[in-house]
Amino acid sequence: MAEAFTAGVKLGGLTDNTEIRILLCYLVRTAGPVTREILEGALLQEELVNYFEMSSALVELKRQGLIVEGEKGYTATAKGETVADTLRYDLPRSVRESAISAVIRLQSWAHRAEENRAEVVRDADGCRVVCTIRDEGQPDSFRLELAMPDELTAEEIKNRFIARGPQIYETLLECLTQPLRDDERPPEAAL
Secondary structure (H helix, E strand, C coil): CCCCCCCCCCCCCCCCHHHHHHHHHHHHHHHCCECHHHHHHHHHHCCCCCHHHHHHHHHHHHHCCCEEEECCEEEECHHHHHHHHHHHHHCCHHHHHHHHHHHHHHHHHHHHHHHEEEEEEEECCEEEEEEEEEECCEEEEEEEEEEECCHHHHHHHHHHHHHHHHHHHHHHHHHHHCCCCHHHCCCHHHC
16 A cells, blocks of 8 residues: 555655655746646646645745745745755756646646636536636627537537637637628528
């Protein structure tokens, strides 16, 4: 059975408290402000640290005054920046690169999800995906609701909208603003 401090950590990951604190300090310095959720998601997804060791290290970094927690997440103090800049090379390069890449991916996804919102709504007929695009100063500049046969399909549509919302909006707008061909125009009597 794996020991508590190594559970969930792949070979080459960090199990030493000092190394974990250095990594967290480096990530906050490099990608900050960064939320706890982003740090957890990135480091646990990459299996670089154990959840409990990471939580303990964050508490210790705050206690030591190396990082502070603000409205947008953790940021490094001047002391924390010095520690991160001085000790980052004490960590394996593969760990630093994997961690920063995962943090940036999650930050990018969170930013897209904030602008391109999609929500799965369950109802009596199945599922609907409610997609909206937020524009600066306006809550919803675009809204689209799609009926889906099941929850799995709805979740896939939700994720694709988050990833491609602006492309979808641009394509739809282009289709709706292009002049109609003669064979697409309504008959005179229908006007």
